[in-house]
């Protein structure tokens with residue numbers, strides 16, 4: 001394991017659910033991060049899917065130091081550079097291309113790469129990555145897929161993400177090779193639009209109870 005990957009251990013062990021966050025309006029970033037932290041969720045994955053994402057990461061890193069803010073949807077080397085420059089402490093990708101893995105290693109940037117096949121797992125392992133996101137988790141086979149992967153790859157810890165709900169999360173979290181799950185349900189667009197930060201704090205608190 002690369003030394004920078006120790007931060008991924010902290011990301012995976014901080015709580016049962018990593019919130020996958022989409023921020024459209026930069027002015028929502030800090031109150032949203034504070035609402036999640038107030039609910040006991042300090043690892044935050046801000047996806048690079050919106051124009052506001054990089055500035056949001058920078059704002060959260062500066063104003064909410066108790067949060068562990070990371071960047072999601074990393075696609076290429078440039079994404080790693082701009083996420084790191086904005087203060088992201090880790091990155092998450094839907095995939096695990098050789099160039100993305102090499103760029104993260106070279107930058108000393110903790111990365112949770114996405115995999116969906118045994119060949120993806122082997123390629124990531126060979127590049128030194130043992131904590132992986134299974135994406136899209138439900139569509140890739142969900143619980144059955146994770147049980148099957150545990151046969152040949154018992155040393156891999158997964159953060160399944162994609163299609164997981166508060167209803168299905170406990171069954172994922174009960175698996176020996178699942179460290180945590182990712183999900184977008186902690187930050188629903190309607191609550192963000194309504195700036196219902198208390199509602200988001202409640203969702204964060206509820207997510208802490210999902211481990212059976």
Ligand SMILES: O=C(O)C(=O)C[C@H](O)[C@H](O)COP(=O)(O)O
Nearest residue numbers: 047072073094161162163183184
């Ligand atoms: O943007 C990324 O980097 C992604 O990998 C996609 C997210 O992981 C899924 O969109 C999770 O969303 P839900 O399925 O709604 O929980």
